[in-house]
Amino acid sequence: MLTVSEALERLKATGITDSIQVLRKWIRDGEITAIPPEQGRRKEGYRIEAEELERFISQRNPLYPEVQRLRQENDQLKAELEQLKQQISNQKDRSEDEPKEDESEPIGPAQGADRNGELTWNQVCDIYEKETKRIKDSDILGGIWEEVMGLLFPMSLFPEETESTELRQRSGQFMCPATGKVFPTCEEAVISLIQFVIKKYQKKNATKGA
Structure with a gap:
């Protein structure tokens, strides 16, 4: 019940x-059905059923039912969104609590040293370019x-990019094929x-030049 x-x-x-005067007139004229106060409780005033007021509003505003329907749908969509x-x-909370798997790609032969620490053809080429960048004589570069x-890939006339060196010794160290010295890394x-x-x-x- 509404006041x-x-x-x-x-x-x-x-x-x-x-x-308020217009509303009271509609009540007096019977356009809105209202329940009068009980005897001795006139201060409470008239009461109007919510359904009766909805009926009156719909009669006065034909678009009101559609507006109400859209409001209800909007409220429902808001609830579903929440x-x-x-x-x-x-x-998200559960995924953060779960242990994460290592998503990094495994290092393949062409990306890094293989599991034994050997180097690939591409890696050797990179090192070669760094170590010989100051040498300008193409004949010397070709010989080097x-x-x-030939020493690093003795079994291959045309090594593939994924082929690796074989310098690792049983001790776990790596031996230079020219000097026989061993090093901790390939x-x-x-x-x-x-350099040798x-x-x-x-x-x-230099001997030729002399």
């Missing part, structure tokens, strides 16, 4: 009237290249080989 004041607020919200947000939040690659052994061959060709070239 006259509460009914007026509904009428204001629907744009029908904001006048539920969806809560579900997403719960799933052939000797270094990279150090390869650098030692390249460079010195060899530089000395040979």
